[in-house]
Amino acid sequence: MHTNVNDATTLDRLAIHTITTKPWTLPVALENYAAAGVGGISIWVEAIEGMSNAEVNQAVQAAGLKVPALVRGGFFCDSEASERARRIDHNRKLIETAAEISADMLVLVVGATPGEPLDRQRGWVQDGIEQLMPDAESHNVQIAIEPLHPMYAADKSCINRLADARMMCESIRNRMLGVALDVYHTWWDPDLEREIELLGKLDAIFGFHLCDWRVPTRDFLNDRALMGDGCIDIKGIRKMVEAAGFSGWNEVEIFSDEHWARDQHDFLADIIDRYSIC
Amino acid sequence: MHTNVNDATTLDRLAIHTITTKPWTLPVALENYAAAGVGGISIWVEAIEGMSNAEVNQAVQAAGLKVPALVRGGFFCDSEASERARRIDHNRKLIETAAEISADMLVLVVGATPGEPLDRQRGWVQDGIEQLMPDAESHNVQIAIEPLHPMYAADKSCINRLADARMMCESIRNRMLGVALDVYHTWWDPDLEREIELLGKLDAIFGFHLCDWRVPTRDFLNDRALMGDGCIDIKGIRKMVEAAGFSGWNEVEIFSDEHWARDQHDFLADIIDRYSIC
Numbered sequence: 001m002h003t004n005v006n007d008a009t010t011l012d013r014l015a016i017h018t019i020t021t022k023p024w025t026l027p028v029a030l031e032n033y034a035a036a037g038v039g040g041i042s043i044w045v046e047a048i049e050g051m052s053n054a055e056v057n058q059a060v061q062a063a064g065l066k067v068p069a070l071v072r073g074g075f076f077c078d079s080e081a082s083e084r085a086r087r088i089d090h091n092r093k094l095i096e097t098a099a100e101i102s103a104d105m106l107v108l109v110v111g112a113t114p115g116e117p118l119d120r121q122r123g124w125v126q127d128g129i130e131q132l133m134p135d136a137e138s139h140n141v142q143i144a145i146e147p148l149h150p151m152y153a154a155d156k157s158c159i160n161r162l163a164d165a166r167m168m169c170e171s172i173r174n175r176m177l178g179v180a181l182d183v184y185h186t187w188w189d190p191d192l193e194r195e196i197e198l199l200g201k202l203d204a205i206f207g208f209h210l211c212d213w214r215v216p217t218r219d220f221l222n223d224r225a226l227m228g229d230g231c232i233d234i235k236g237i238r239k240m241v242e243a244a245g246f247s248g249w250n251e252v253e254i255f256s257d258e259h260w261a262r263d264q265h266d267f268l269a270d271i272i273d274r275y276s277i278c
Numbered sequence: 279m280h281t282n283v284n285d286a287t288t289l290d291r292l293a294i295h296t297i298t299t300k301p302w303t304l305p306v307a308l309e310n311y312a313a314a315g316v317g318g319i320s321i322w323v324e325a326i327e328g329m330s331n332a333e334v335n336q337a338v339q340a341a342g343l344k345v346p347a348l349v350r351g352g353f354f355c356d357s358e359a360s361e362r363a364r365r366i367d368h369n370r371k372l373i374e375t376a377a378e379i380s381a382d383m384l385v386l387v388v389g390a391t392p393g394e395p396l397d398r399q400r401g402w403v404q405d406g407i408e409q410l411m412p413d414a415e416s417h418n419v420q421i422a423i424e425p426l427h428p429m430y431a432a433d434k435s436c437i438n439r440l441a442d443a444r445m446m447c448e449s450i451r452n453r454m455l456g457v458a459l460d461v462y463h464t465w466w467d468p469d470l471e472r473e474i475e476l477l478g479k480l481d482a483i484f485g486f487h488l489c490d491w492r493v494p495t496r497d498f499l500n501d502r503a504l505m506g507d508g509c510i511d512i513k514g515i516r517k518m519v520e521a522a523g524f525s526g527w528n529e530v531e532i533f534s535d536e537h538w539a540r541d542q543h544d545f546l547a548d549i550i551d552r553y554s555i556c
Contacts, residue, residue, distance in 0.1 A: 114493045114509035118466065151429040153466035154493045154509045160466055188396065188431035188438055215392045215432045220495060231392035231432045 014275050015040025015068045017209075017253040018047035021264045026056065030063035036268055040249050042069040043101060045094070053100035060102060068249040069144070069180070069207060070098040074108030076128035077121045077158060087111075088128050095132065098141045105142035105206050107180050112158040121158035126168055129177065136176045144180035144206040145169070149188075151220060162186055162195035169204045180207030181241065182253065184224060187213060187232040193240055200244025208241050210234060210278055211254045222255045227274040234278045250278065292553050293318025293346045295487075295531040296325035299542045304334065308341035314546055320347040320529050321379060323372070331378035338380060346527040347422070347458070347485060348376040352386035354406035355399045355436060365389075366406050373410065376419045383420035383484050385458050390436040399436035404446055407455065414454045422458035422484040423447070427466075429498060440464055440473035447482045458485030459519065460531065462502060465491060465510045471518050478522025486519050488512060488556055489532045500533045505552040512556045528556065 016038055018029055026047045033041055041060065048056050060067055073094040078084050091106075098106045110125040112118070129143065136143045145165040148157035159165050165179045179199055186192055199205050212230030217223050227234055238250070252271050259267050294316055296307055304325045311319055319338065326334050338345055351372040356362050369384075376384045388403040390396070407421065414421045423443040426435035437443050443457045457477055464470055477483050490508030495501050505512055516528070530549050537545050 115511075117511070118468065149428065150466045151427065151495075154491055154495075161468065164468055188428045190396065190439065190442055213432055217429075217432075217498060220498070233393075233395070 011037045011272065011275070012039045013248070013250050014038050014272070015042050015066070015249040015251045016268075016271065017042040017071060017251060018044045019071070020252055020254045020271070021268065022260050023264055026051065027059055030059055030065060032265065032268055034063040034065055036272055038065070038272070040066040040068050040251070042071055042107075042249075042251050042253070043067055043103065044071045045097075048101070053097055056101045067101060067103040068251055069105045069107045070094060070101065070103040071107045072109045072146075073106045075111035076125045077111040077113045077116065079113060079116060084124055084128065088131050091128065091132050092135050095135045095139050095141050099139040103141065105144045105180075106136075107144045107146050107207060109146055109148060110157050110159050112153060112155050114154050118153065118158045122164065122168070125158065126171065129168070130172055133172065133174045133176060137174070141176070142206050143177050145177070146180040146182060146207070146209075147185055149185040161189060161191070162199065163191055166195055166199050166202070166204065169199075169202055175203070178202075178204035178206035180209060181205060182209035182211075183232050183234055183237050184209070184211050184213060187237065192237070196240045196244045200241075200246065203245070205241055205244060205246040206248070207251060208238070208246060208248065209251050209253045210275075211252065219257065222257045222260075224254045224256050226254060226259065226270055227252070227278050238278060250275070289315045289550065289553070290317045291526070291528050292316050292550070293320050293344070293527040293529045294546075294549065295320040295349060295529060296322045297349070298530055298532045298549070299546065300538050301542055304329065305337055308337055308343060310543065310546055312341040312343055314550055316343070316550070318344040318346050318527050318529070320349055320385075320527075320531070321345055321381065322349045326379070331375055334379045345379060345381040346529055347383045347385045348372060348379065348381040349385045350387045350424075351384045353389035354403045355389040355391045355394065357391060357394060362402055362406065366409050369406065369410050370413050373413045373417050373419050377417040381419065383422045383458075384414075385422045385424050385485060387424055387426060388435050388437050390431060390433050392432050396431065396436045400442065400446070403436065404449065407446070408450055411450065411452045411454060415452070419454070420484050421455050423455070424458040424460060424485070424487075425463055427463040439467060439469070440477065441469055444473055444477050444480070444482065447477075447480055453481070456480075456482035456484035458487060459483060460487035460489075461510050461512055461515050462487070462489050462491060465515065470515070474518045474522045478519075478524065481523070483519055483522060483524040484526070485529060486516070486524060486526065487529050487531045488553075489530065497535065500535045502532045502534050504532060504537065504548055505530070505556050516556060528553070
């Protein structure tokens with residue numbers, strides 16, 4: 001039992017992404033997170049398939065959890081303009097969904113399509129986000145660009161550094177647009193501290209995602225580590241974001257075949273235990 | 279048969295790294311590269327185990343190939359100062375080896391050790407390289423820092439961007455120190471073109487490595503693609519380095535379980551064929 005009641009060991013600011021405990025349905029996740037005292041749940045689109053937004057909202061409210069984010073929108077990049085338009089429309093629906101399930105923000109993985117120049121793709125992303133901002137404002141849903149690690153540049157995200165997400169925020173200039181900073185994607189960046197400071201000055205740090213980088217990493221997608229089982233100085237990065245003014249959720253987002261194969265109650269207990277060292 | 283005899287389709291500037299055809303011993307690789315008209319061979323340390331440097335040099339000269347690089351030195355990072363000193367000494371021996379096998383340069387993978395701050399590790403790297411420069415000068419062997427993709431930041435290289443390699447060159451300021459630019463490690467970088475220009479102004483582009491980024495990539499180490507089978511605009515990057523003044527070797531460096539499992543004669547023929555589109 002923890003006797004230290006500093007900020008790091010209370011669970012008020014701890015949220016968990018539904019994907020982290022993928023074997024659990026949303027109702028099961030809500031029940032178990034709430035029972036464990038976790039304050040928030042970030043909801044993946046895949047977790048609410050087959051439920052109406054009203055049902056989701058009711059379940060979340062009944063469990064007493066907050067919803068930092070609906071995850072994930074974006075995926076703006078396609079060589080065909082008609083397909084890009086279709087995807088922007090889909091993001092409009094996701095903004096509505098976010099509002100209806102009481103999510104503070106929609107997290108964007110901006111997408112990438114192999115073989116197109118990355119700078120051209122970033123133009124498509126900017127165009128898409130600009131078109132979404134009126135919807136974000138009218139629904140009071142924040143939009144958070146999540147830069148993904150450069151190893152996802154080919155087919156998942158053409159925005160791979162905090163600097164590029166920050167420059168897009170500066171270019172679009174809307175108080176509802178910011179960045180979701182995931183330690184997994186950004187820990188290696190020599191500009192990390194400086195970019196966090198710049199984002200703080202913009203009031204643009206909307207989300208802070210936690211997991212760890214396993215050494216060695218065995219899979220491109222599903223081998224993220226529990227905090228403390230990898231090489232990332234999570235506490236150090238948390239200090240940087242808090243020094244930059246961030247006081248929002250600490251969201252645990254772990255994709256791991258290894259952890260998904262475990263008893264999810266044990267995994268949840270480990271997450272809470274390790275959160276105390278973050 | 280190619281009738282086009284422009285620079286891209288002659289093999290004078292084509293070199294192949296021995297690791298690319300790993301199933302072949304050095305003598306077999308030399309024989310087959312030479313028979314195919316390939317101009318150069320970059321020799322991995324692993325390929326000359328059990329041979330004296332004089333034997334290697336004799337075999338290379340007999341085959342009529344040039345040796346752009348001995349690959350790989352570096353690996354400077356360790357928490358223990360005594361171990362770091364040992365590794366610097368090992369690099370001194372590699373510089374001697376490079377000179378004795380008629381290699382133009384020693385390529386450095388600078389190393390990384392999980393959990394140590396990356397900026398601290400870069401200090402160890404700079405210290406190591408500074409200590410090696412007199413050896414490089416006296417042996418007339420160039421030293422090339424190869425920035426590795428950020429996905430190798432945990433345990434292989436604490437230098438992950440061209441900018442960081444370039445800044446180290448600027449800091450150390452020695453005409454024998456430059457950079458090996460591998461399209462695999464750098465293609466995603468939004469600063470790629472600018473950094474190539476800056477490196478060109480420093481006369482610091484020493485090596486240019488070719489392969490491709492497979493989509494999806496299935497393995498962190500050994501799933502590089504043959505040129506043309508991935509998403510990298512290799513021809514575009516080659517134009518950038520040549521516009522920046524580079525006129526050296528185009529070195530094919532592919533680690534691939536898939537290609538190593540093939541008949542290596544067929545693979546070599548494919549490399550030569552695809553080189554014509556680079």
